[in-house]
Amino acid sequence: MLRLTATLPLGVLFLLPFAGALLFILPDLAHGQGYRDLLEHPQAWGALRLTLFTGVSATLLSLLFALLIIAGSRGNLAVAAGAFLAVPHLALAIGLAFLIMPSGLLARLVAVAAGWTTPPQWVTTQDPWGLALIAALVLKETPFLVWVFAGLLNRDDLQRQFAGHTSVARSLGHGPASTFLRVLLPQLLPRTIVPLIAVFTYGMTVVDMALVIGPGQPPTLAQLAWTDLNDADPATSARGAAGVLTLSVLILILLVVVGLLRRLARSWAGGFYSSYPRPGKPGLAVSGQIWGLWQAFYTLIGILLLIQSLSGFWPFPDLMPQHLSVKAWSQLLANGSAFSASLFLALATASVALVSVVAWLETQAPSRDRFIIITAILGLCLPVLLVALGQYRMFLWLGITGTPAALFLAHVLPVMAYVVVMLSGPYRAFDPRWQATASGLRSPRLLFLARVKWPMLKAPLLAAFAVGFAVSIMQFVPAQLAAAGRYSTLPMEAVTLSAGGNRALIAASGLSLVALPLVVFLLAGWFGRPRWRAS
Secondary structure, X not given: OHHHHHHHHHHHHHHHHHHHHHHOOHHHHOOHHHHHHHHHOOOHXXXXXXXXXXXXXXXHHHHHHHHHHHHXXXXXXXXXXXXXXXXXXXXXXXXXXXXXXXXXXXXXXXXXXXXXXXXXXXXXXXXXXXXHHHHHHHHHHHHHHHHHHHHHHOOHHXXXXXXXHHHHHHHOOOOHHHHHHHHHHHHHHHHHHHHHHHHHHHHHHOXXXXXXXXXXOOOOHHHHHHHHHOOOOHHHHHHHHHHHHHHHHHHHHHHHHHHHHHHHOHHHHHHHHOOOOOOOOOOHHHHHHXXXXXXXXXXXXXXXXXXHHOEOOOOOOOOOOOOEOOXXXXXXXXXXXXXXXXXXXXXXXXXXXXXXXXXXXHHOOHHHHHHHHHXXXXXXXXXXXXXXXXXXXXXXXXXXXXXXXXXXXXXXXXHHHHHHHHHHHHHHXXXXXXXXXXXXXXXXXXXXXXXXXXXXXXXXXXXXXXXXXXXXXXXXXXXXXXXXXXXXXXXHHHHHHHOOOOHHHHHHHHHHHHHHHHHHHHHHHHHOOOOOOOO
C-alpha cells in the first residue's frame, strides 16, 4: 500500500498528463485540411528552409565550440558551466539584442571611434537569415554541452578509464589534440546522444527566443505555427497544429538520416581513429581561451541588462545613460502578478517534483526506473510545441483551460522530467552499506533518511531542485496556452514587452528572469557544499 501511495504523485502529475498530451495529438494527425492550408501558406516553404538552416547550424556550432572548450580545458568546467544554465534562453536573447541592435552597445562603441551621430542601418536583430537567432542559440547551448561533457569526464569510473587510454595514446606518440580526437571523442559522443537530440530539437522548435531576436519575414516554422495556434479561427488553429506536427516529423526524419550517416561513416571513422600518431597540438592553445570569451560575454550581458534597466534618457551614441532611474523596476514590481505567479509556480513545481521523484526512488526497485527515465528523456527530446499542443487539447477536454490547475500542470511536466533525469543516477548510486549499518543499529527508516541519507545526498537533491526551479521559470509555450490569457508569468511579460519600445522595462523583465534562478542556484551551491573537508 505504501509503495502504491508513493508512486501516485509521479503517475498523476507526470505519466498520465504526458500520455494524455500525446493521445490528444492523434486527432490532429488526420486533419487533412490543416496540412493543405499549411502548404498553401505563402511563408511556409521559406519558414521551412529557415528552420533547417537555423536549427542545424546552431546545433553543429554548439557542438563544435563545446568540443573545442573541453579539449583545451585544464580544469573542471562542470561548476562554471552549470552556473550558465541558470540564465534562461529568453533573458539571453534580450541581452544579446541590446548588444547587437543598430543602437546597441557594439554600434555605440563603433560610433565613438567613427564619429557617427545616428544609428547605422544594420539588420542585426530579426535578420532575414536567422543569424542572430543562431548566435543566441549557440551562446546558450554551448555551456549546456560543456556541462554534459565535463560531467562525463568527471565520473569516477570513466575518469580512470579515460586516464588509462590517454596514457597509452601519449606513449604511442599522439599529442594532446590527436589523443582527444582519436581516443576521448569516440567515447564521449555516443554517451551524449540524448543531450544532442535535446539541443537539436530545441533549436528547431524554439519560439520565445525567435519572437525576440529571430527573423520575421519569413519567420521560422515554429513561429509560424505558434502564431496560427493563437488565432481564434478554428481553421487557422488547425493549420498551426499541422505546422507543429510537420515540424515534429521533420525532426524525426533528420534524426534518422543522421543515424544512417553515422553508420555509413563507421569505416571512415575507423581509419581516422587508427591513423598514425600526430604529436602536434594544433588549435588547443586557442581553444583553451574560448571559455574565457563565453564567461566575458555572459558577464557583459548581465551588466548591460542591469544598466539598461536603470537607464533614463540614453541618446545615441552615448556609451552611458545621461541619468539613472528605477522607474522601470517600479513599473515591473507595481504589476507584480507575473513575478509572484512565476515564483510560486517554480517553488511549487520544483518541490512537488523533488518529493515525487524521491518517493519513487525510495519505494520502487531500481529495475523499475528504466520506464520512468525513458519517459522523462522522451519528454525532454520531443518538441515543446508538440507536447504543449497535446496538453492544451487535453485541458480543453477537461474544461480546466485558464485555471491555476492547468498552469501548474503545464509547468510541472517538464520540471518532473528534468528532476527524474538529474536525480535518479546519484540517488541510486548511494552506498547501501550505510543503510545496512543503520538497520544493524535498529535505527528507524525515517531517522536514517533524515539524519544520514538525505544529508549525504543534499548536493544532488538541491541541484535537482535548482534545475527544476529554473526550468519552471523559463516555461513560455505551454504556460501561454494553458493560461489562455487569464494569467501571466515572467516569460509571457518579457515576450510581450519585447514588442514595445520601453527598453528599460524590457531589460528589467529580462534581468528578473535571470535573478530568480541565479539566486536559487547560488543557495543550492552554498547549502549543498560538504560540511567536512579533507585536510
